Amino acid sequence: MAEQSTLSAARDISDAAREHARDLGAFVAASPSSYHAAAEAARRLSEAGFTGLDEVDEFGREPGGYYVVRDGAIIAWVVPEGAGPRTGFHLLGSHTDSPSFKLKPKPTIGAHGWLQAGVEVYGGPLLNSWLDRELLLAGRLVLTDGTEVLTRTDPLLRFPQLAIHLDRQVNDGLTLDKQRHMNPVWGTGVPSQEDLLGVLADAAGVEAAQIGGYDVVVADAQPAAEFGQDGAFFASGRLDNLSSMHASVVALVEHARAGGGEHIAMLTAFDHEEIGSGSRSGASGPFLQEVLERIGNAFGASDSDRYRAYADSVCVSADAGHSIHPNYPERHDPANQPLLGAGPLLKINANQRYATDGVGAALWSRLCAEAEVPYQEFVSNNMMPCGSTIGPLTATRLGIRTLDVGIPLLSMHSAREMCGVADPWRLARVGVRLFAS
Structure with missing residues (x-):
């Protein structure tokens, strides 16, 4: 009963x-x-x-x-x-x-023609769930005069998973190194010539040179949805x-x-x-x-x-x-x-x-x-x-x-x-x- x-x-x-x-x-x-x-x-x-x-x-x-x-x-x-x-x-x-990932100091990194974001794990996220998703950056920028402004980008980032052809045993157990594998891509180019903080500044309507500090995290960009039998479930x-x-x-x-x-x-x-x-x-x-x-x-x-x-x-x-x-x-x-x-x-x-x-x-x-x-x-x-x-x-x-x-x-x-x-x-x-x- x-x-x-x-x-x-x-x-x-x-x-x-x-x-x-x-x-x-x-x-x-x-x-x-x-x-x-x-x-x-x-x-x-x-x-x-x-x-x-x-x-x-x-x-x-x-x-x-x-x-x-x-x-x-x-x-x-x-x-x-x-x-x-x-x-x-x-x-x-x-x-x-x-739980998420927080932007590190000197956040514009990359290699082999890729632009990546340097991030630090925040809390206890299920790392594999963040793979192959469109992600955005959001948080606050603190300007050199002490002013605080919120910022958020459009979908910008992705943690791309290695293809199964290059890791035939991946379905027997996926292991993700938080330092080597969890730096999302956001473009192509030379890191020294690009500026991720500039993207965040543009999104907030300020100049990158004004940024004195920041607290910025990665967030899933997918909208919430109802699904399941009779629409009984909610995902977000x-x-x-x-x-x-x-x-x-x-x-x-x-x-x-x-x-x-x-x-x-x-x-x-x-x-x-x-x-x-x-x-x-x-x-x-x-x-x-x-x-x-x-x-x-x-x-x-x-x-x-x-x-x-x-x-x-x-x-x-x-x-x-x-x-x-x-x-x-x-x-x-x-x-x-x-x-x-x-x-x-x-x-x-x-x-x-x-x-x-x-x-x-x-x-x-x-x-x-x-x-x-x-x-x-x-x-x-x-x-x-x-x-x-x-x-x-x-x-x-x-x-x-x-x-x-x-x-x-x-x-x-x-x-x-x-x-x-x-x-x-x-x-x-x-x-x-x-x-x-």
């Missing part, structure tokens, strides 16, 4: 869910780098009436929506009527970055973790329009999760704590008020998780086997690689019931150590009760991942309930 219920949920796709998935595709297309993701979220929030703040500004206490961007991260919140120094926070957390780059970030933006905007809620609703989207979160814009950094304290300060909160507010707070850390893989069932827990399209995951780990505990699990169950959303539990096979998320970091830094959730994926950390069409929308529905509670 449970299996039948799961299959029914996987095929229950509303028009609203499909519309949400298509908007997610547009969000991903607008967000080829973490800096673009933060900017796209800021754009959408501004259109919904949120006030953008600079970190040097005073934070107000008036009811309404606000956001602040730090590099490739963004935090946004809605202050309800009647908020005070002890008002707690309901947070929905995610991250803006995805960067679903880990733009699926969660997009859901949180959608939920916060809907909450701001509806009003209500006793807590300060907050979206947190950090950078650098894929490389450990240790940065000024990562979950291990001070960004969230500083924003929370500054909001409290606007209400004249004492240390005691602040701790009482945190005790009345909860953080839902949303990051993509794993669906059961039909070709590798032995890699999954034999009793807990989530399926694409059957609802978002509640992620559990005995060693607190995920922050969920019994209290958080009960809260998630209630929120999903209120949102009329099915959910699934995920736990790793005991022989497969799991990754971690921003959840335990947030719980450890602030003492706020935290639980880990996310939509199930196949092909996680591939250049192109897949999920169930309905699951991102369902995650957003639960986010609305979190913010309203």
Whole structure:
């Protein structure tokens, strides 16, 4: 009966869910780098009436929506009527970055008549999935006067795979050397006479000589697509973790329009999760704590008020998780086997690689019931150590009760991942309930 219920949920796709998935595709297309993701979220929030703040500004206490961007991260919140120094926070957390390749210093390289880009592996991408795809470059350029501008090229790059005629054993096991084999081609010519930074400068409308620094990554250029039986699947780059970030933006905007809620609703989207979160814009950094304290300060909160507010707070850390893989069932827990399209995951780990505990699990169950959303539990096979998320970091830094959730994926950390069409929308529905509670 449970299996039948799961299959029914996987095929229950509303028009609203499909519309949400298509908007997610547009969000991903607008967000080829973490800096673009933060900017796209800021754009959408501004259109919904949120006030953008600079970190040097005073934070107000008036009811309404606000956001602040730090590099490739963004935090946004809605202050309800009647908020005070002890008002707690309901947070929905995610991250803006995805596994990829980052442009090195002296990026214009090549040999044997080819122009190539010198790149460094960022995070843990499935290297083979990046082969033979049309790719673009995107990120931020920092000019010598300190001005920051976003840049993105048209499809420009490709990691060309060696033909099978030149490697007859390739199907017995592909081995890719990260230094020798993972430098994409982008043209022909002599590297000393070409300038990849010039291409990025042209795309941004600035002069190459103005560039003093840059943070630029490689991104898949292929648009998102629905496919499969009855269009039940959704494929796109960067679903880990733009699926969660997009859901949180959608939920916060809907909450701001509806009003209500006793807590300060907050979206947190950090950078650098894929490389450990240790940065000024990562979950291990001070960004969230500083924003929370500054909001409290606007209400004249004492240390005691602040701790009482945190005790009345909860953080839902949303990051993509794993669906059961039909070709590798032995890699999954034999009793807990989530399926694409059957609802978002509640992620559990005995060693607190995920922050969920019994209290958080009960809260998630209630929120999903209120949102009329099915959910699934995920736990790793005991022989497969799991990754971690921003959840335990947030719980450890602030003492706020935290639980880990996310939509199930196949092909996680591939250049192109897949999920169930309905699951991102369902995650957003639960986010609305979190913010309203």
